[in-house]
Amino acid sequence: MIFVKTESEIEKMRESNLMVSRTHAMLAEYIEPGVNTLKLDKLAEEFIRDNGGVPGFLNYSGYPNSLCISINDVVVHGIPSDYCLKDGDIVSIDCGVYKNGYHGDSCYTFEVGEVAPEVKQLLKVTREALYLGIEQAIHGNRVGHIGFAVQQYAEKNNYSVVRELVGHGIGKNLHEEPQVPNYGKRGRGPKLRENMTIAIEPMINMGHKEVKQMPDGWTIKTLDGKPSAHFEHTIVIKKDKAEILSNFEIIDKAVNKKLKK
Ligand code: MF3
Numbered sequence: 209m210i211f212v213k214t215e216s217e218i219e220k221m222r223e224s225n226l227m228v229s230r231t232h233a234m235l236a237e238y239i240e241p242g243v244n245t246l247k248l249d250k251l252a253e254e255f256i257r258d259n260g261g262v263p264g265f266l267n268y269s270g271y272p273n274s275l276c277i278s279i280n281d282v283v284v285h286g287i288p289s290d291y292c293l294k295d296g297d298i299v300s301i302d303c304g305v306y307k308n309g310y311h312g313d314s315c316y317t318f319e320v321g322e323v324a325p326e327v328k329q330l331l332k333v334t335r336e337a338l339y340l341g342i343e344q345a346i347h348g349n350r351v352g353h354i355g356f357a358v359q360q361y362a363e364k365n366n367y368s369v370v371r372e373l374v375g376h377g378i379g380k381n382l383h384e385e386p387q388v389p390n391y392g393k394r395g396r397g398p399k400l401r402e403n404m405t406i407a408i409e410p411m412i413n414m415g416h417k418e419v420k421q422m423p424d425g426w427t428i429k430t431l432d433g434k435p436s437a438h439f440e441h442t443i444v445i446k447k448d449k450a451e452i453l454s455n456f457e458i459i460d461k462a463v464n465k466k467l468k469k
């Protein structure tokens with residue numbers, strides 16, 4: 209069952225998703241060598257609760273924290289720990305907020321200090337791939353249009369697309385139908401309809417596409433140990449152009465402000 213949302217539901221999702229992005233913007237201030245990822249998790253949980261939300265990932269299928277913090281060769285679902293960020297790391301912070309009965313879900317990959325040029329390029333291409341996917345997320349297209357656009361662009365840049373993890377419908381539940389793979393063929397998959405809300409989240413590897421799960425049951429790493437990047441927006445399907453509910457502009461702004469210090 210794929211749900212189409214009413215305007216009042218979408219308004220609530222705007223609020224949840226904006227809170228996710230505001231959490232990212234708040235965290236930007238703290239992202240620097242030496243900070244441990246559990247501290248980032250605590251800051252996020254406190255910020256979300258102070259603003260009347262509930263961390264959307266906490267206890268989801270038993271997930272132990274508020275954020276997924278995935279560093280370098282960790283693709284997704286990294287569990288916050290006493291690991292201290294170091295110069296040159298890339299840190300994907302996946303954040304969820306549940307408020308007024310609706311979920312927000314977005315991920316942003318940050319740079320710590322001076323990141324190698326080829327890794328910066330991976331981040332740039334992954335982010336661009338997300339926006340190319342979003343361009344395809346319009347009424348009348350199919351889910352396969354999104355995956356096709358993401359995959360084409362990633363592979364053109366000699367990167368690979370993770371297959372095991374996918375984007376998803378979102379609303380009252382964090383994960384709703386349909387699944388939104390970052391690979392596929394135009395014209396395949398369920399039809400996209402106006403006012404469906406989905407999370408598009410390319411996970412792009414610098415090396416090979418294969419991944420492995422760690423014994424903690426959550427952490428997913430690249431099999432070849434090369435870095436992986438992850439950006440995610442929650443969006444609303446519209447006739448001509450999707451509306452993006454999460455907001456990278458406020459995160460970029462916070463990142464740039466931090467860089468000037
Ligand atoms: N953005 C991720 C997803 O949609 C976050 C889920 S983490 C979990 O799968 F802990 F909540 F599972």
Ligand code: CO
Pocket residue numbers: 313314375376407409440
């Ligand atoms: Co998601």
